[in-house]
Amino acid sequence: MEEERTKPVTIKDVAREAGVSIATVSRLLNGLDGVAPERAQRIRDAVEKLHYQPNSMARALKIRESRSIGLIIPDIENPFFPALVRGVEDAAQLHGYAVILCNTDGKPTREEEYMKFLYQKQVDGILFAGNLDFAENSHWLSTIQLPIVLLDRRIPGAPYSAVLSANEDGAYLAVQHLIAQGCRQIAVIGGRARSPVSNERLQGYRQALIDNKMEADEMLCKEGNFSFEGGYQAMESLLAGGKPFDGLFAANDMMAIGALQCLERHGRKVPEEIAVVGYDDIQMAAWYKPALTTMGQPVYEMGRLAVAKLVEEIGGKNVVRQEQILQPHLVVRQSSLRKGQER
Amino acid sequence: MEEERTKPVTIKDVAREAGVSIATVSRLLNGLDGVAPERAQRIRDAVEKLHYQPNSMARALKIRESRSIGLIIPDIENPFFPALVRGVEDAAQLHGYAVILCNTDGKPTREEEYMKFLYQKQVDGILFAGNLDFAENSHWLSTIQLPIVLLDRRIPGAPYSAVLSANEDGAYLAVQHLIAQGCRQIAVIGGRARSPVSNERLQGYRQALIDNKMEADEMLCKEGNFSFEGGYQAMESLLAGGKPFDGLFAANDMMAIGALQCLERHGRKVPEEIAVVGYDDIQMAAWYKPALTTMGQPVYEMGRLAVAKLVEEIGGKNVVRQEQILQPHLVVRQSSLRKGQER
């Protein structure tokens, strides 16, 4: 019935079909007024008939915006990130942006590669949840004029807006809670050494000890790489250290669960002997046994806010650098609950 | 020292800087031979000096390929998908493709919207892990000439290649295992009614019953929407049904864990009273207590293979439609293990 098309249909085809110029088609499609109703209808019919879909590459090239953003995260398999990604994706879609997902494994080289990749891809902006370690010796990053919003972290010296949660406050609350449960020797497992998130949480831990006139003990401070295995190993080493402790704060839930698993293997009772608090409130925290006390964060909301801020910066207005800091909240569960056991 | 640039640097700038024509620059950058070594070096220096990054939009427009692919999935927060996404992402990156991530919540309308969105974005191909009824959409889908590879599902009537795992076989093995553990009345919780994945697993369940001369009982078959809550509700309804059963096969781990939680609430012993097998082998399956017996799939590998196939189809060669079916494997854990308790 209709002719077979093999080439994609362009604005030219629509114009020809409707018997108008391509400029008129373009105007109508972009919602500019000044197109006669009668021709407007003819154009709409043609669009319909030919299944015309504008080529967004051509459009992007012309108006210099691709309507896509990059999202750089360490690892989508880390249970903290899916909810974040979801928030980003939903908000981006609402604003009409496509999201290009990039996993870096936390490797600085991959972070830099992806930045360049995204820049070439002409993304309008980047949501960055990495460590930016490469930036120190990368003149390149500062020369390009690309809106960047930091997600879930503040990076000292990086001149970008950020959306994050109050990690130091959160850790402080977590440790306060342990103390309120009667813990007197509180061990801690941090994430990667250079990670700002980890450092802030460690800082909150220390501050809580100080405010409660307790001593921070180097032997009770281990590093766990934010992973299950890291948490397990750290606990192994804590136990081997011989220094007694009755509480544990882990800088994320994965490590907390690793530690829990190790404690169980060693026959140590949680929370009776050792009370445990994690961070992030991943799904598993609620389902693990014992259920894990942890700090919840408005992750999805963080994703949304970050997109909103990025879109704002892309728009060019309100380019004030700004940190949006959300408050985490304590979720008390079994792993830290010693009922009426103050001493 | 150098002039400040505010506009992005183009191939023109490089050409001027190197004192050659843009054609020569383009040739060098595209690895075509026929550029004098001396000039080649001048060009490379200019590229370096100006931090030139080719505009991939312009390139895409010209050569009609965007080097990006779309990935459509129901929900990144469902623990099955992160590993899949990871496999896709890694492979895509290796092939030089950007991945545009799209969450649909399993809603056919969103799936269709995203398809069109991606088409406009000029993706070179789509990896589709959704439920869209392709028969209804075949018209516009066939007019656009876009390579599509089905991921983790076979969709009846959809004329596309697919990478998936043998769901029917997997379910069959799972149920066989339950029977080997002595189960005689095996209940089942399926996913969404329209989901091909769910249907195949239910089919495997039924076949195993038939081959063992056991009766499938409608009262022991519930639907759980692939979610934790769905599994919980389904078990609630199973228990309320009054029909006794001593085994459960759930079409995914989330539902299995929901069911486990419900069983625990009701004080039913697993695996002694009821043995449970799930599907997917998500992280949590190993850590839940009791640890969940489940069917593992080479998820990451599926992602990789799907990208490989898609890239192949984009390349235009070997456009034979093809199903790549990977084998799932049984992971026996505590939730189904009745030691020597055959009867």
Add this chain to the structure above:
DNA sequence: TTGTAAGCGTTATCAT
């Protein structure tokens, strides 16, 4: 209100 035409930054054809 409408059309013509000049780009956007590339690649590729054609002379030279």
Add this chain to the structure above:
DNA sequence: ATGATAACGCTTACAA
């Protein structure tokens, strides 16, 4: 070996 130059599909002055 190299350089003009014409596309690619779109937006947008500028003219009419």
